[in-house]
Amino acid sequence: MALFLKRFCSQFKNLQLNTSNTLLRNIQAISLIPSIQNYSNTPTPFEVVDTEEDNKAKNQILNKVNSLVADKTHGRLFAVVHVTGKQFKITDGDVIVIEGYWPPDVGDKITLDKVLMAGSADFTLIGRPIVEKGLVRVQATVIEKTLSHTKTHFRKKRRKQYMRINFYRVPQTYLRINEISFQDEINNPKEVRGLETAIFS
Amino acid sequence: MVFTTVINFVRARGPDEIWRKRRIFKLAAHFIGRRRNCYSIAVRNVHRALVYATKGRKLKREDMANLWETRVRAGCEQHNISYESFREGLARCNILLNRRTLADLACWEPYSFKSLTDIAKRRTLDDGLAGINADKYLDRIITRGSLNTEK
Incomplete structure (x- = not known):
């Protein structure tokens, strides 16, 4: 729904540029035709953009989602988080294994902030690339830090008297996802709250 | 001795x-x-x-990547969009989900995956990329240029 936010912001632009609600806009597609020699006979496509109608549809969806969030009737949430270069699709109670060096210690409670996607059975928020900061809270606990099983790195070249053997273990961190929850209202970020009435000079 | x-x-x-x-x-x-x-x-x-x-x-890592790609391809086929346009559309929208996540979503979150294909379709259409035909169904998706990131 960061998507919606952007959309919302872009509305302001439209309002500044056009006095009327209904405006004609050339679709970008036609200007991208590379060849000048091949003239097209098809008429230039125009679309009638009714911003009010769009806003109505958008707000309807947002209100529905916000009411679900407010009543906490959305059920179990899932999220896609980005941790140490990997993406995990997680839900409450999951355990994820993070491989490689990672500083958090056993018992640490952390929040995973890079939420690329969050949703429930009825709606999904898609981040570009992450959803609004502070909107979705993914809380996790480090439950175990250990090493993987011993992996054998064995190289051999036939008829060349070349043979090397090494052993290594990868550090692993087990992370329990305690809770995924909404902290705030959707499409109403704290940073811009109350700015509707503010006067900028 | x-x-x-x-x-x-x-x-x-x-x-x-x-x-x-x-x-x-x-x-x-x-x-x-x-x-x-x-x-x-x-x-x-x-x-x-x-x-x-x-x-x-x-090889296991490579095979898994191939498997995920195959799954995402299958998901894309279901929604009439090619894998290439799908990934391009998402990348242009700055949606940076990887193959593994997309495959997971295609399997377990079919509605979310469908909306991702819708977004990618709309974006590819808006940008005039080849491979997507204008579909009346796509008019349902309101973007009004909001998919374009301003930098």
């Missing part, structure tokens, strides 16, 4: 033969036939197996 030359010690290199061989036999325990019982055959096969195990770790 007194040995006056060192020649007899030359053969006694490394750990005792039994222990040296036992190490190999332990790794060959699950092999079948002479490959587990005859040392000279066992050692060849154990070496080969270890090389495979080493190379296999890298």
Whole structure:
């Protein structure tokens, strides 16, 4: 729904540029035709953009989602988080294994902030690339830090008297996802709250 | 008996033969036939197996990436969009989900995946990329240029 936010912001632009609600806009597609020699006979496509109608549809969806969030009737949430270069699709109670060096210690409670996607059975928020900061809270606990099983790195070249053997273990961190929850209202970020009435000079 | 030359010690290199061989036999325990019982055959096969195990770790990663791509391709086909336009559309919208996540979503979150394909379709259409036909269904998706990131 960061998507919606952007959309919302872009509305302001439209309002500044056009006095009327209904405006004609050339679709970008036609200007991208590379060849000048091949003239097209098809008429230039125009679309009638009714911003009010769009806003109505958008707000309807947002209100529905916000009411679900407010009543906490959305059920179990899932999220896609980005941790140490990997993406995990997680839900409450999951355990994820993070491989490689990672500083958090056993018992640490952390929040995973890079939420690329969050949703429930009825709606999904898609981040570009992450959803609004502070909107979705993914809380996790480090439950175990250990090493993987011993992996054998064995190289051999036939008829060349070349043979090397090494052993290594990868550090692993087990992370329990305690809770995924909404902290705030959707499409109403704290940073811009109350700015509707503010006067900028 | 007194040995006056060192020649007899030359053969006694490394750990005792039994222990040296036992190490190999332990790794060959699950092999079948002479490959587990005859040392000279066992050692060849154990070496080969270890090389495979080493190379296999890298291959596994590649195979998984291929599998995810196949799954995402199948998901895209279901929604009439090619994999290439799908990924391009998402990348242009700054939606940076990887193959693994997309495959997971295609399997377990079909509605979310469908909306991702819708977004990608709309974006590819707005940008005039090849491979997507204007569909009346796509008019339902309101973007009004909001998919374009301003920088």
